[in-house]
Amino acid sequence: MAEWPTGRLLSTASRLVEHAWLEALDELGLSHAGLIALHLLGEEPTNQTDLAARARVENQTMSRTLDRLEREGYIARERDARDRRRHIITRTAAGAAAWESARTLEADVFPEIADPQGLRNSLLELIHAGTARRWQP
Amino acid sequence: MAEWPTGRLLSTASRLVEHAWLEALDELGLSHAGLIALHLLGEEPTNQTDLAARARVENQTMSRTLDRLEREGYIARERDARDRRRHIITRTAAGAAAWESARTLEADVFPEIADPQGLRNSLLELIHAGTARRWQP
DNA sequence: AGTATTTGCTCAGCAGGCTTACTATTTGCT
DNA sequence: AGCAAATAGTAAGCCTGCTGAGCAAATACT
Numbered sequence: 059m060a061e062w063p064t065g066r067l068l069s070t071a072s073r074l075v076e077h078a079w080l081e082a083l084d085e086l087g088l089s090h091a092g093l094i095a096l097h098l099l100g101e102e103p104t105n106q107t108d109l110a111a112r113a114r115v116e117n118q119t120m121s122r123t124l125d126r127l128e129r130e131g132y133i134a135r136e137r138d139a140r141d142r143r144r145h146i147i148t149r150t151a152a153g154a155a156a157w158e159s160a161r162t163l164e165a166d167v168f169p170e171i172a173d174p175q176g177l178r179n180s181l182l183e184l185i186h187a188g189t190a191r192r193w194q195p
Numbered sequence: 196m197a198e199w200p201t202g203r204l205l206s207t208a209s210r211l212v213e214h215a216w217l218e219a220l221d222e223l224g225l226s227h228a229g230l231i232a233l234h235l236l237g238e239e240p241t242n243q244t245d246l247a248a249r250a251r252v253e254n255q256t257m258s259r260t261l262d263r264l265e266r267e268g269y270i271a272r273e274r275d276a277r278d279r280r281r282h283i284i285t286r287t288a289a290g291a292a293a294w295e296s297a298r299t300l301e302a303d304v305f306p307e308i309a310d311p312q313g314l315r316n317s318l319l320e321l322i323h324a325g326t327a328r329r330w331q332p
Numbered sequence: 333a334g335t336a337t338t339t340g341c342t343c344a345g346c347a348g349g350c351t352t353a354c355t356a357t358t359t360g361c362t
Numbered sequence: 363a364g365c366a367a368a369t370a371g372t373a374a375g376c377c378t379g380c381t382g383a384g385c386a387a388a389t390a391c392t
Contacts, residue, residue, distance in 0.1 A: 073379070105370075106370075116368080117372090118372075121371065143369065144371085
């Protein structure tokens with residue numbers, strides 16, 4: 059496996075790491091995608107396209123993630139009166155509470171490694187490169 | 196984004212990086228999962244459970260990936276005469292050819308970063324940790 | 333020998349990525 | 363004012379992960 063291309067190591071590591079907190083999140087009735095959306099939403103209501111861009115996912119993906127959050131009662135959608143194409147998303151009390159309890163989970167669950175800061179830097183570099191290709195044409 | 200938990204950076208980076216080669220692979224009629232399977236298969240026919248374990252995915256996932264490779268004519272399944280529960284997977288000529296042309300693609304497409312070796316080491320650490328939890332109970 | 337457990341694989345169903353295609357609204361240009 | 367282009371969101375369909383269930387073959391135990 060030491061000979062695998064780096065990209066493959068990356069996706070494998072990503073999948074394996076994700077398992078750990080999925081179990082934990084499950085108990086809160088949240089998914090990883092949902093947690094990210096709640097996090098990005100914060101206390102500032104905003105629209106779906108904005109959330110999608112900040113999460114680096116396509117619009118349609120965010121739409122479905124929000125469907126589920128809405129179904130679970132963690133967010134509410136409401137048409138923007140000013141621009142009626144838009145949906146304004148707001149966190150419900152339940153959503154805020156769920157987010158609050160999941161707040162530190164991602165960090166807590168992440169395995170200890172030798173050079174966490176180096177890893178973060180590399181990942182940020184990669185995200186930067188990938189973002190340039192997709193989100194700033 | 197510099198404040199995102201490392202796990203989230205990891206999955207985001209993974210997704211973004213994967214895009215680059217998905218486009219390239221698409222022209223060969225291969226998917227990333229399929230490429231991994233072909234790679235692991237190599238020239239040695241083997242069974243599905245073995246492939247799944249080495250790819251670090253569940254059995255069922257590998258089963259479906261092989262379904263598609265079989266449909267496209269890149270692999271062949273055949274029952275093992277010795278142990279009739281098993282399916283022996285072999286690469287077809289087309290499969291070997293496809294793999295050969297995709298061989299270096301993953302590496303070629305990967306963005307340049309400051310410390311590639313450091314990244315690889317961190318990822319291997321993470322995979323090691325994650326593997327321990329799931330594949331060696 | 334006969335039953336119970338384990339093993340290899342498939343099926344069904346869900347989530348989260350993606351693309352392509354569509355509707356509704358807004359904006360912008362003539 | 364009116365029409366074309368851009369934007370916000372949804373729908374449908376594909377792939378790849380996962381879990382949970384189930385079947386058939388092989389192995390282990392009594």
